Structure formats: C-alpha cells, structure tokens
Amino acid sequence: MQLYNNLSNNERADLIKKAGKDRLTISFYKYAKIGNPELLRNHLFIFWNSIDVLGRIYVAHEGINAQLSVPAENFNVFKAHLDTISFLEHVRLNIAIEQDMFSFLKLKVKVRNKIVADGLSDETFDVTDIGTHVDAEKFNELIEDENTVLVDMRNHYESEIGHFKNAVTPDVDTFRDSLDLIEDQLKEHKESKKLVMYCTGGIRCEKASAYYKHKGFKNVYQLEGGIINYARQVSTLGLENKFLGKNFVFDQRRAEKISDEVIAQCHQCGAPADIHVNCANEACHLLFIQCDSCKETMENCCSSSCMEINRLPYEQQKALRKGQGNSNDIFKKGRADHLPYKKDLRNIFETLQKQP
Numbered sequence: 107m108q109l110y111n112n113l114s115n116n117e118r119a120d121l122i123k124k125a126g127k128d129r130l131t132i133s134f135y136k137y138a139k140i141g142n143p144e145l146l147r148n149h150l151f152i153f154w155n156s157i158d159v160l161g162r163i164y165v166a167h168e169g170i171n172a173q174l175s176v177p178a179e180n181f182n183v184f185k186a187h188l189d190t191i192s193f194l195e196h197v198r199l200n201i202a203i204e205q206d207m208f209s210f211l212k213l214k215v216k217v218r219n220k221i222v223a224d225g226l227s228d229e230t231f232d233v234t235d236i237g238t239h240v241d242a243e244k245f246n247e248l249i250e251d252e253n254t255v256l257v258d259m260r261n262h263y264e265s266e267i268g269h270f271k272n273a274v275t276p277d278v279d280t281f282r283d284s285l286d287l288i289e290d291q292l293k294e295h296k297e298s299k300k301l302v303m304y305c306t307g308g309i310r311c312e313k314a315s316a317y318y319k320h321k322g323f324k325n326v327y328q329l330e331g332g333i334i335n336y337a338r339q340v341s342t343l344g345l346e347n348k349f350l351g352k353n354f355v356f357d358q359r360r361a362e363k364i365s366d367e368v369i370a371q372c373h374q375c376g377a378p379a380d381i382h383v384n385c386a387n388e389a390c391h392l393l394f395i396q397c398d399s400c401k402e403t404m405e406n407c408c409s410s411s412c413m414e415i416n417r418l419p420y421e422q423q424k425a426l427r428k429g430q431g432n433s434n435d436i437f438k439k440g441r442a443d444h445l446p447y448k449k450d451l452r453n454i455f456e457t458l459q460k461q462p
Contacts, residue, residue, distance in 0.1 A: 225282035237315030237326030268351030
C-alpha cells in the first residue's frame with residue numbers, strides 16, 4: 107500500500123487547475139492519548155489520499171494537529187470519516203476565511219514526539235487543566251477590561267503583520283521561547299490580572315493555558331478557535347473586529363486578511379508592506395517582508411549577494427550548495443542584520459511594568 111506522494115508540487119497544481127473545483131482550507135487539533143500514532147497515521151493517509159485531501163498533519167501520543175486542503179465536494183465525506191474516530195467526533199474545524207485551491211500541494215501525515223514543539227515536560231503538570239475558552243464576543247469584552255493582560259502566543263514574524271489591539275507581542279522565534287519569558291515578565295500579576303491569550307487556531311493556547319495555571323496564574327482565558335474562528339464569528343455575528351492586519355498562516359497563502367490595516371513594513375526599504383516571501387536564493391531562503399518595488403529591484407532576493415548568486419546558472423548554484431545546508435539564519439524570520447527595517451528588539455512588557 108502506497109503511503110507517500112508520487113506527484114511533484116507542479117504536477118499536483120496542474121491537476122488541481124484542470125479540475126477547476128473548489129477546495130476548502132481547514133485546520134483542526136485535538137489533544138488526546140493515542141496509543142499507536144503510526145497506526146493512526148497510516149489510517150488517515152490511506153483514506154484522505156482516496157478523497158484527494160492534501161495538507162500537513164502531525165500525529166503524536168499526545169494528539170493530532172492538522173492543516174488541510176479538502177475538495178469542497180468531499181467535505182461531508184471527510185467530516186463523516188473524522189466522526190468515526192472516537193476522539194475526533196465533532197472536533198471543531200477552523201475553515202479559512204480566504205480560500206485558495208493551492209494552499210497545500212501534498213499530503214504529509216507525520217508521526218512526531220509532539221504536535222507542537224513546546225519544550226515542556228508534560229508529566230510535571232496537568233495538561234488537561236486548561237484555561238477558560240471564550241468566544242469572540244466575550245473575548246472583545248475581556249480585552250477592554252483594564253485588569254486584562256492580552257498576550258499573543260505566536261512568534262514575532264506572525265504578530266508583525268497582524269495582532270489584536272493592545273496585545274503584548276513577545277519578540278520570540280519559537281513558541282517554546284515565549285512560555286518562560288511571559289511567565290517571568292508577568293509573575294507579579296498572577297493574581298491581580300486576567301491573562302487572556304490567543305494564537306492562530308487555538309492549539310498553542312491550549313497547552314500554554316494549562317502551563318500558566320500550573321505556574322500560579324489564577325485567571326486564565328483563551329480565545330476558542332484562535333484568530334481563524336474569531337474572524338469568522340466577527341463576520342457572521344456582526345461584531346466589532348479588534349484584530350489589526352493579517353493573520354499569518356502556515357500554508358502556501360502565508361496570510362489571510364482580517365482587516366484593511368497594513369501594520370508592518372518592508373524589511374528592505376521601510377515602505378508599508380505585509381507580504382512574507384522567501385529569498386529566491388535557495389542557499390538562503392530567508393523568510394522576510396518585501397514590497398512589490400523591492401521585489402522587482404532585488405529580483406525576489408533579500409540581499410545583493412543573494413541576487414548575484416541567483417543569477418548564476420542553476421547547475422552552478424547547485425554546485426555551490428553541495429555539502430552545505432541552509433544557515434540557521436533562515437529561522438530568524440526576518441532578523442538578518444542586512445535587513446535595515448527588520449523588527450527591532452524591544453521590551454514588550456514596558457507598559458505593564460509602569461502599572462501599579
């Protein structure tokens with residue numbers, strides 16, 4: 107039985123284009139005890155592959171984390187199949203606001219140690235003792251409360267292009283970096299403030315809320331379904347949208363617009379911009395924000411040196427990369443020193459420190 111993709115991205119994109127049928131970009135997660143993640147992985151791959159589901163899915167002993175592209179005509183079949191799996195019955199599905207037929211081009215179901223890299227030892231605290239889930243309406247009320255500390259649980263390159271009004275946006279590269287930083291900076295407010303958290307789809311807040319309750323925070327809340335679900339509720343219920351800019355997403359779209367504001371800037375010239383790109387030089391591939399003007403001038407590259415390399419014949423570029431992996435700079439997500447308008451390091455908690 108084949109449990110891998112046999113089409114390239116280009117071949118898959120051509121098939122999708124020729125089919126001309128709508129697809130839905132969907133995400134979901136569920137913490138649950140899975141005895142045999144590999145068995146579940148195989149089961150999901152076989153069925154999802156048969157109904158043309160694409161995406162990136164992580165399965166671990168602690169649960170599942172999935173981002174998918176599902177043919178609209180197969181959605182009911184897809185949902186019915188999920189409901190046959192006991193811990194996934196009636197699981198909340200976050201359906202993207204902006205749809206893209208090409209959001210995913212392969213089906214990758216991988217077994218991992220964890221469904222989110224949090225660096226925590228789950229045996230040291232009760233991961234089921236989570237914070238209070240709130241919907242968009244209650245969330246809007248909470249974040250206007252002067253006794254609330256609103257914290258963005260995403261990484262800096264995500265919050266840079268969009269975040270909630272008055273949110274604390276930790277200047278971190280990974281989720282695991284944010285956990286201890288936030289706990290340390292807010293330790294004096296464990297009993298006096300309401301800790302309200304949000305992330306893309308809710309999965310990071312699920313673990314973080316239990317962790318912070320374990321650390322002694324008395325009033326912990328999390329936005330149910332994250333920004334994705336918030337945007338849909340705001341639209342459906344006619345609520346005030348308190349999110350500014352775009353929501354960073356981990357598929358080919360890179361982001362979806364939640365409001366009209368452009369709150370970020372091109373990392374090369376400083377002009378208003380909020381589109382992340384990867385440097386065209388495959389040996390660099392740095393993720394950064396680039397405006398249309400710089401894209402044309404710099405030929406989709408992050409620097410003059412990368413532009414020179416990218417102009418070389420492909421075989422020569424390949425020879426230069428031989429034996430070399432991408433530098434860790436690729437994971438700095440726009441912090442590279444040659445980007446003059448990269449996000450400045452700053453103390454995001456300075457306003458809290460001034461409060462009584």
